[in-house]
Amino acid sequence: MDDFTGIRTFLIAWPLFLLPLAFKGADVQTRQIVTTVVFALAMWAPGIAAIVATKTSGGSLSDLNLKRLGPKRYYLWAWLLFPILSLLTGVVTVLFGIAEFDSAFSMVTASLEALPESAPLSPTMIVAIQIFAAITIAPLFNMLFALGEELGWRGFLLSKLLPLGEWKAIIISNIIWGLWHAPAIIQGHNYPGYPVLGVFMMVAFTVLLGIILSWLYLNTIVLGHQLSRTVLSTPLPVSHSCSFSLVSTSR
Template sequence: MMATPTIAVLAVWVVNRRTTPFRQMATETGLTLGPNRKRTLLILLTAWLGTPVLIVLAFGLSIALGLLPADLSGMAANLRTAGLPVPENLPLVLTAQIIGSALIGPVLNALPSLGEEWGWRGWLLPRLVESRGVGQAVLISGLIWGAWHAPLTLLGYNYPSLGPWAALMFTGATVLIGALFSWLRLRSGSVWPAVIAHGSLNAVAPMIALFAAPDTPPNYVLAGITGLTGWALMALTAACLFRFWPVRQA
């Protein structure tokens, strides 16, 4: 499923290959490192490290608000249910898992993440910017991205307690996540920082499940990076990025 946006990009290129050489198309859709390689590499590193930091901040804020257990009792209960020993220092184990996922996850997830990002942020976003401007382009691309997830989210994916309403909830999340990914793409002129951020998000965000006891799952509508707590953090981060570090217009 994650490969379909890339398949669409390639299909568009096949139709226009006589007028648009692949090298030109690759440059226009961000497969290169952009006009300033040093800046792109710096932004890529920021995406690699910043994405898990934002997710951990969402975890921390959720714990502070009482939306997640601070004592990791859910993680201990899950280990006992699985017949595994409970480590004496659960916070250390969780920290090690998050660090490992943050460092390795973007590499392991790079190919499937590229499958999405080359379509959404590589091809679609710059064309929307040209016709609608940055603000509308970010909003429209985020809405389209959310609608594309509907086959999963209508089944309650990410928000199991909501059932079909999860599709609407996750569309709000995709707009905000998409805003951050769009800044990475437009600021660098390359799709690769968004690919790394997407890979990191997919690797680290699901660790919210480690906070869940078998009989008391977290309130995913409120907690974590895709809950309302994360929405607030992402909205603030996106507003600061677009305000203080202007983006390229294409």
């Protein structure tokens, strides 16, 4: 493995993650646009580092397994697994008292009420559209960004670590993946109000999610990551009854 690949990944991504701090004095909309754009660009940092390392070491892009498709059944798993996990997350949080069942989708309703003009659709209809998009159109769009991370974390890093053993490779690569998000977490993303503990929770999240993504990757290619991003961020009919959620949904 190129010893500088990890350094490249962090050097490219972290300045982008920190760039929104330069816009603290700007209005909310401007900060949101800047954050969305630079975070999307940062997702390609692992991919760029992997491509540079592969080419400079005399390899080819095929070494990143872009041409490997794998058995079709794993693509069905990739499409179905995250909607099932998202639903189970909602059920578990309600059963353990972390959240309450909210058939009115109060968070969506509050967001609609904050808009300057009332939306013509009901919160239920909006969520239904989001769910449909999350398992159909959205993963195709997210592929443009998720591919960058998959090239780096699974296509390059996981593959290079496999000689250590499959489980060791999966755990180590996903710990690095979680720590890579640290500048964003410290700024309040994913775990607002918990800048330090949030980093550890993000690592725990990426390890757990990464086990699934690695399993899918080793049998297919990139499909799991973009679907996880869209499905796990789709609103569920629950409202949090505590101030801290153990589930990260933006990555």
